[in-house]
Amino acid sequence: MARNDRIIMLGEDVGREGGVFRVTDGLQAKYGNQRVVDTPLAESGIVGTALGLAAGGMLPVAEIQFEGFIHLALDQICNQLGRMRTRSRGRYGLGVVIRVPWGGGIHAPELHSDSPETLLVHTPGLTVVTPSNPGDAKGLMLCALRLGEPVIFCEPKRIYRAIKAEVPETDYTVPIGRAQVAREGKDLTIVAWGAMLREAWEAADELQAEGASAEVIDLRTLSPMDSEAVVESVRKTGRLVIAHEAPRTLGLGAELAARVAEEALASLLAPIERVTGFDAVMPLAQLEEFYLPDHRRIIAGARKVLSY
Amino acid sequence: MYFERFDPMRGESLQVLGPEGRLQEDLRPDLSDQRIRELYERMSVMRLADRTAMNLQREGRLGTYAPVYGQEAAQTSAAFLEPLDWLVPSYRETGALFIRGVPLANIYRYWMGDERGMLFPEATRVLPIQIVVGAQPLHAVGLAWAMKLQGEPSVAVAYFGDGASSQGDVHEAMNFAGVFKTPTVFVCQNNQFAISLPRSQQTAAATIAQRASSYGFPGLLVDGNDLLAVAGAMQEALADARSGRGPRLIEMLTYRFGPHTTSDDPSKYRTDVELEKHKPFDPLLRLRRYLKGKGLWTESEETGIMARSQAEVNEAVRQAEAVIPAPPSDIFAYTCRRMPPYLARQQDELLAFLKSRGGAGHG
Numbered sequence: 282m283a284r285n286d287r288i289i290m291l292g293e294d295v296g297r298e299g300g301v302f303r304v305t306d307g308l309q310a311k312y313g314n315q316r317v318v319d320t321p322l323a324e325s326g327i328v329g330t331a332l333g334l335a336a337g338g339m340l341p342v343a344e345i346q347f348e349g350f351i352h353l354a355l356d357q358i359c360n361q362l363g364r365m366r367t368r369s370r371g372r373y374g375l376g377v378v379i380r381v382p383w384g385g386g387i388h389a390p391e392l393h394s395d396s397p398e399t400l401l402v403h404t405p406g407l408t409v410v411t412p413s414n415p416g417d418a419k420g421l422m423l424c425a426l427r428l429g430e431p432v433i434f435c436e437p438k439r440i441y442r443a444i445k446a447e448v449p450e451t452d453y454t455v456p457i458g459r460a461q462v463a464r465e466g467k468d469l470t471i472v473a474w475g476a477m478l479r480e481a482w483e484a485a486d487e488l489q490a491e492g493a494s495a496e497v498i499d500l501r502t503l504s505p506m507d508s509e510a511v512v513e514s515v516r517k518t519g520r521l522v523i524a525h526e527a528p529r530t531l532g533l534g535a536e537l538a539a540r541v542a543e544e545a546l547a548s549l550l551a552p553i554e555r556v557t558g559f560d561a562v563m564p565l566a567q568l569e570e571f572y573l574p575d576h577r578r579i580i581a582g583a584r585k586v587l588s589y
Numbered sequence: 590m591y592f593e594r595f596d597p598m599r600g601e602s603l604q605v606l607g608p609e610g611r612l613q614e615d616l617r618p619d620l621s622d623q624r625i626r627e628l629y630e631r632m633s634v635m636r637l638a639d640r641t642a643m644n645l646q647r648e649g650r651l652g653t654y655a656p657v658y659g660q661e662a663a664q665t666s667a668a669f670l671e672p673l674d675w676l677v678p679s680y681r682e683t684g685a686l687f688i689r690g691v692p693l694a695n696i697y698r699y700w701m702g703d704e705r706g707m708l709f710p711e712a713t714r715v716l717p718i719q720i721v722v723g724a725q726p727l728h729a730v731g732l733a734w735a736m737k738l739q740g741e742p743s744v745a746v747a748y749f750g751d752g753a754s755s756q757g758d759v760h761e762a763m764n765f766a767g768v769f770k771t772p773t774v775f776v777c778q779n780n781q782f783a784i785s786l787p788r789s790q791q792t793a794a795a796t797i798a799q800r801a802s803s804y805g806f807p808g809l810l811v812d813g814n815d816l817l818a819v820a821g822a823m824q825e826a827l828a829d830a831r832s833g834r835g836p837r838l839i840e841m842l843t844y845r846f847g848p849h850t851t852s853d854d855p856s857k858y859r860t861d862v863e864l865e866k867h868k869p870f871d872p873l874l875r876l877r878r879y880l881k882g883k884g885l886w887t888e889s890e891e892t893g894i895m896a897r898s899q900a901e902v903n904e905a906v907r908q909a910e911a912v913i914p915a916p917p918s919d920i921f922a923y924t925c926r927r928m929p930p931y932l933a934r935q936q937d938e939l940l941a942f943l944k945s946r947g948g949a950g951h952g
Contacts, residue, residue, distance in 0.1 A: 297858045298785035321755035321791050322722055322783045350721065353756070388702065390653050390680070392720045529935065559935045561924045566652050566702025571917040571939060581942055 282312050288426070289334060291318040292327055292344030292380075301346060302382055302441050324350050328357035328379065332365065335375045340426065345381045348435070349392030355400065362431040363406035376429040378422070383411065384476055384526050385573050386439035388566040395563050396527035401433050402504040402536075409503040410457060411435040413478035415446045417501060420455025428457060435503070437476035444479075460507035462514065466496035469520035469586055471579060472511055472537060474500040477524045484579035493587055503533060508540040515541050519550035520586040524579050529557040551589035556582040591616075591825050592807040592837065597798035602810035602842070605817035608870050610878025618821030626885050628668060628816060629876045632661040634898040635684040636873060638693050639847075641902050642683065642700060646851040650910070654700045655681040659846030662872035663778045663813040664688065666841070667746070669823040671831075675736075675745035676715045677729040679722070681778075682748055689713050693905035698912060705915060714743075722783075723749060723756030726775060730762050733771035733830070744830045746774045752783025754797045766836035767804035774826045775801075775838040778813060780845035785858035798840035806836045813841030814872040844870065917943060 282288045290305060290312075296319040299306030309317035320327050324345055331341040345351045351358070358379070365373045385394035401409045408430055412418040418436070425432040463478065464485055473481035478499050485495040496514050500507065515521050521541060523534035534555040541553060556574045564572050595601040605616045639658055645651035657664055664684025667676055676689050683696055691709045698706025699718060707717045716732075719725040729747035736743040753759050754777060766773045777797050781788045794800065801808025809826075811818040819841060826837035844867040848855045855864075880886035921928065921936045928936075 293783070294785045296785075299857065301784070301852070319786050319790060322752035322786070323755045323757065325757055326755070353721070353758075388652055390700075390720060530931070559920065559939065560932050561921050561935075564920045565699075565704045567914050568704075568917060568920050569702075571943070572920055577946060578942060581945070 282308070282316065285340060285426070287338065287340040288342060289316050289318065289339050290342045290344070291320050291331065293320060293322055293346050295319060295344050300344065302438060304380070304436070304441075305344070324353035325357050328354040329361065331377045331379070332357065332362055332375060335377045336373050340376050342378045342380060342426070345379060347389075347393045348381050348383045348397055349395050351381055351397065358401070358407070358431075358433070359404045363404045366406055366430065374429045375431055376426070377431045378425045378434055379432070380434045380436060382438040382441075383435035384437045384439060385563060385569055386476060388569060391565060394569065396525065396558065398435060398503050398527060399531050399533060402506070402533060403531075406431065407504060408432045408457060409435065410501060411437060411475040411503060412501065413437070413440070413463075413473075413475055413499050414444055415448045416453070417455050417499075419448050420453050421457065421501065423452065423454050424457045432457075435475065439476040440479065455501065458502050458505050458507060460501055460510035461499045462496060462510070463499045464495070464497040466494040466518065468493045468495065468518055469522060469583055470496045470498060470511065470514040470518045471522045471524060471583065472498045472500060473524045474503065475526075477526060477574065480574065480576040480579055481524055483576035484583060487576065487580055488583055493583065495583065500533075506533070506536065508537060508544075511537055512541055512544045515545045516548045519548055520589075521549070522554045522556060522579060522582045522586055524556040524574050524582070526558050526573055528560045529555055530560045532557050551586040554582040554586050591822055592809050592829070595809055597796045597808055597810045597840070598802060600795065602812065603818045603822060604812040604815050605821060606815045606875055606879055608875055610875055610882055612817065612879060616817075616821065618817055618824055620817060620820050622880075622883055622885060625816065625876065626880055628665055629873070629880060629886070630894050630897075631668070631688060632665055632684075632816075632873055632876070633894050634901055635661050635664065635687050637895075637898045638687060638902045638905065639683055641906060642697065643847070643851060645697070645906065651697065651700050652702050653850050653852050655850045656847035657681055657684045659867070659871070660684065660778055660780055660813070660843045662816040662819050662876075663776075663841040663843045665816055666776055666819045666823045666839075669820060669827060670746060671743070671827070672712070673741065673743045674714065674827070675729065675732045675743060676713070677725045677732065677745060677747045678715060678718055679725060679749050679753065680718050680720055681750065682718065685748060686715060689715055691715055692908075693902065694908035697905060697909035701909060703912065703915060704919070705912075706909075723753035723759045725749065726753075726759050726762035727765070729775075730766045730769075730771050730773050733766070733773040733836075734769055737771055742831050744772045744774055744827050746776055746827075748776050748778065750783065751777065751779040751781065751788045751791055751797060752786070753777075754800075755791055763800065763804040763836070763838065767806050770833075770835040772830035772833070773836040774823070774830050775836065776823075777838065777840045778843055779840050780843050782845050782849065782859070784849040784853060796840060798838060801838035804836075806838070808838035808840065810840045810842060813843035814870050814875065816872060816876055843872075
């Protein structure tokens with residue numbers, strides 16, 4: 282924001298309050314209430330005006346307070362932002378970043394724990410990213426701001442305060458559209474993103490103790506999806522486990538599995554295993570632990586593919 | 590009489606009982622002193638039940654909770670619904686639900702993370718608590734429309750707040766209600782904050798009540814900390830809606846004494862000085878002054894009220910905590926009328942996994 286005075290941040294409680302997760306804490310004091318703006322309570326309003334701000338030459342960073350409320354802005358996100366580049370034959374690329382706290386695991390109320398990334402990945406014209414660690418949060422954000430296209434920036438709320446790591450002070454970027462091999466292995470591939478990456482890592486640790494070497498891939502960008510990285514890994518390991526919080530049907534695991542089947546079927550030594558949330562409404566806090574996949578369920582999935 | 594007499598466009602609002610407890614007799618609604626005394630006692634239970642939820646959260650016995658502290662008079666508007674009327678609540682409606690007859694134990698269970706708490710007694714005609722800000726007024730319009738189509742003399746009452754008034758859905762709800770002349774009463778509790786955003790930044794309009802005129806029906810601004818103003822406005826709005834005169838909007842101006850929820854820290858956006866400025870307008874304090882003047886309240890009676898309230902609330906907590914947690918299969922049971930085979934397989938998969946790690950449920 283210091284370097285680019287076109288950046289304007291807008292959303293519910295992002296200013297004086299600093300966001301309900303304090304992500305924007307201190308920014309209004311530093312940059313003033315014309316650049317860090319508390320809006321009326323209206324998600325569609327936030328995204329729709331962000332589109333206009335971008336078309337008018339600003340670089341808006343909008344916040345939707347919880348992923349459960351992104352549905353109120355889906356016309357503006359999917360029909361408007363996602364299509365504008367095509368509809369204007371490339372004239373309005375619309376650099377808009379929409380930050381959204383994402384996913385479960387914090388015993389929050391209803392509609393504060395969902396993972397609706399499929400809706401956005403299924404929409405042409407949107408870039409969707411999700412960091413799994415502090416360094417990627419910075420690197421992906423800098424790239425998102427510079428992309429000149431709409432980016433949905435999913436922030437796994439479970440790891441807001443769970444991970445401490447040094448973040449480079451420099452102009453540090455993490456390329457959009459590229460997955461990362463977070464851990465090398467040779468017996469099976471585990472693909473995860475966001476908060477699930479920690480679970481995948483923990484599963485890999487335990488599998489290591491059992492004598493199985495798991496390669497862990499952090500997808501990082503959900504759209505455009507770097508399925509090449511996954512295909513390449515599967516060609517090496519022959520086994521694939523995909524872990525995500527979202528419901529299984531048409532979760533991103535479905536698309537990844539399809540692409541692997543299309544491009545590397547002959548390399549597969551076992552059926553692809555999806556360790557996911559269920560095709561049921563995300564339950565309230567008392568049953569949340571049973572809905573969300575964890576390292577134990579990933580291990581169970583891994584043992585299944587390893588047993589072939 | 591209130592809706593005609595007090596025009597929000599002219600800056601007028603209804604107050605019957607002044608902050609010092611003096612009652613303006615010519616504005617008095619159909620509410621006996623005995624009934625006021627009864628409602629005062631229910632409001633005392635309401636306040637204690639609310640504070641108890643906050644305390645339970647601090648002790649880790651209840652999840653995130655949205656308190657109604659300071660809004661007890663506005664919440665008591667729900668006391669004036671007829672048995673067959675519908676109540677469509679937001680998530681900050683513990684008092685209204687309680688007054689309507691929803692057991693406190695249900696409300697506690699919901700906030701404890703037990704979905705089954707939301708299964709309110711059917712006869713209360715209360716829809717499940719709404720989490721999305723501003724989604725529910727449309728449902729109240731649909732309910733009211735259904736009542737009208739079926740010739741039932743029932744009214745549907747939508748509860749929402751000043752924050753919700755900015756949502757497109759709330760605009761659409763009022764517009765539909767006006768067009769189809771549905772028996773809907775819109776109750777906007779303006780507690781002056783949407784989390785951190787003060788009402789002055791929520792809309793540039795002077796009041797929310799004045800919006801009604803743009804939808805073609807009357808709106809009224811009332812002192813939402815004045816039980817008698819709330820009662821009068823509610824009685825009239827319900828009667829008007831019931832008799833086919835169409836929807837009504839009541840803005841109840843109140844003040845949120847507590848945080849937005851247990852996750853919120855109001856010191857980020859308001860000072861203690863500001864909060865203290867509003868404390869003298871406490872709705873219970875005001876009623877107490879009035880009742881004392883009428884000889885209907887004494888310090889020793891208050892001790893009795895508090896003891897009875899405490900017993901009622903303690904029993905609700907006991908009931909809520911005595912419930913055995915739902916089994917994991919509860920996640921799947923209500924997804925659709927007939928469970929598709931792939932969902933049944935997902936359920937089997939989870940239950941088998943839980944069994945394999947020992948024990949098929951909590952713990």
